[in-house]
Amino acid sequence: MPDERPGGLVAGIPLGPGTPARRPTPEPKPAPRPTQVPDHVAQPDKPVPLDAAPVDPDDRLPLGFAKISVHPALDDRGREVFWLKGLSSDPQTRLDSEHPWLPPADLALHRLRKGGKAPPPSEILLGLAEWSLGQDDLVCWINALRARYGPDLQLVIWDDTDYDIPWELLNLGARDGGGLVSEILGALVTVVRWSSSLHCGPASPLGVPASCAGHVLGYYAHGMTRDADAFDGFEHEPHIGSIExxxxxxxxxxxxxxLVYMGCHAEHGSKLNEVTLAELTWSEYYWSAMPSLSGGSTLVYLNACDSARLVDNHGRGDNALRGFPELFLRKGAGACIATSGKVGDDVAHELVRELVGRVCADPELPVARALREFRAGALARLPDTLPRARNGLAQRRILLFLYSFMFLFFGHPFTTLQLSERTPEVPA
Incomplete structure (x- = not known):
């Protein structure tokens, strides 16, 4: 029989001083469950004009910021759809969906690397360009903001769905003949992710940016220790194969x-008990005390497959989206990087080396912007003409490009990272 602790929790889940015995305070705002499409959002076959909407002074954003809110809903046939609302620092520049949209489920990046069932990478990219053609209002709205703010535009995608829509791959130029890969959102604009379930810790994409500084605490699964090489020259405390x-x-x-860095394996499922990181469940991390994160000055970086994906937790009576970015931000992390699919080891290793190199060479460079520059570099290496779906060798180049867009940043666009340099040892 397992050793029972008070409250019926088995041994191995820490209890006692420093460990929360209840849900955290303040309570996270629940992500809205799918509801019927709001009255102001017309059905696709019944377009209606929208009335003028009053300007809410609380919707004012910092100069150069814009926010896209993604709301889940059900259409009149009971299908899951979404509708959009866009705000910017100019209260007169707004976006409201005239129609609900079906999520592009077949184009989610986690569909890559699923063995024989995986679509060719070029089909994902072509499909996203086709899907972008149907997002005229959104594309025009973003391009108008780009024309106004240029590279200083900061875009917050506040997604309250678990549809895994790869917003960073929205094509901004396909309609105007800009080509299939010439104008990809995540390579042109600094994009950060957020959701209502994340709005419960010190971090906020619209509040005060985190200044993360200090040494590196790392966990590395056996077989992923190469990632530790990225931190040569910095104060680094590695833990290899020992999560405890x-x-x-x-x-x-x-x-x-x-920086808290985890290079390990993760699993995703439709229920929270199926969501794991380094072979521990989400709940086991939830009940683990992490006061070291409470100051909001630590970046958590999860180099683990599917670690950015969120789960609708209604099966546990919890009207919210849960996942590892949400958990670590709730524990007090200043920001989080995680992945929306199964990333190849070589690309994941290249990204951490490049990010660390960029932000440590320029401590004022925001981490989200460094991630944008990494994507832009991957975009520049793509051929002008996409290979045919049956050209397996050439398809790998497209796959490497898509890998670079799987890394998502949760936090303020101006969050920075400064790592402590290792003190050289003085010979005796």
């Missing part, structure tokens, strides 16, 4: 880590 000693470090309020 890694978690024990997170219980230290005085840890002072600027």
């Amino acid at each position: 000693t890694f978690l024990a470090e997170l219980t230290r309020p005085d840890l002072g880590a600027g």
Whole structure:
């Protein structure tokens, strides 16, 4: 029989001082469950004009910022759809869906690398260009903001769905003959992710940006220790294959880590008990005390497949989206990087090396912008003409490009990272 702790929790789940015995305070705002499409959003076959909407002074955003809110709903046939609302720092520049849209489920990036059932990478890219053609209002709205703010535009995608829509791959130029790969949102604009379920810790995409500074605390699964090479020259505390000693470090309020890095395996499922990271479930992390993150000055970087994906947790009586970015931000992290699919090891290793190199060479460079520049580099390496679907070798080039868009940033667009340099050892 397992050793029972008070409250019926089995041994291995820490309890006692420093460990929350209840849901955290403040309570996270629940992500809205799908409802009927709002009256002001017309059905596709019944377009109606919209009345003028009053300007809400609370909707004012910082200069150069824009926010796209993605709302889940059900259409009159009971299908899951979404509708959009866009706001910017100019209250007169707004976006409201005239129609609900079906999510492009076949184009989610987690569909890549699914063995024989996976579509060719070029089909994902072509499909997203076709899908973008139907997003005229959204594309025109973003391009108008780009014309006004240029590279200084900061876009927050506040997605309250679990549809896994790859917004960073929205094509902004297909309609105007800009080509299939010439104007991809995530390579042109700094994009960060958020949802209502994340709005419960110190981090906010519209509040004060986090300044993450300190040493590196790393966990590496066996077979992923190469990632640790990215932190040569910096103060680094690696834990290889021992998740328990890694978690024990997170219980230290005085840890002072600027970056918590996890290079490991993860699993995603439709229920929260199927969501794991380094072989521990979401709930096991939830009940693990992490006071070291409470200051909001630590970036959590999850180099783990599907770690950015969120789960509708209504099966546990919880009207919210749950996942690992939400969990670590709720614990107090200043920002989080995670992946929306199964990323190839080489690209994942290249990204962490490039990000660390870029942000440490320029401590004022926001992490989200460095991620945008990484995507732009991947875009520049794509051929002008996409290979045919049956050209397996050439398809790999498209796959590597799509991998670079799987990394999502949750947090303020101006969040920075400064790692402590290792003190050279003085010979005796």
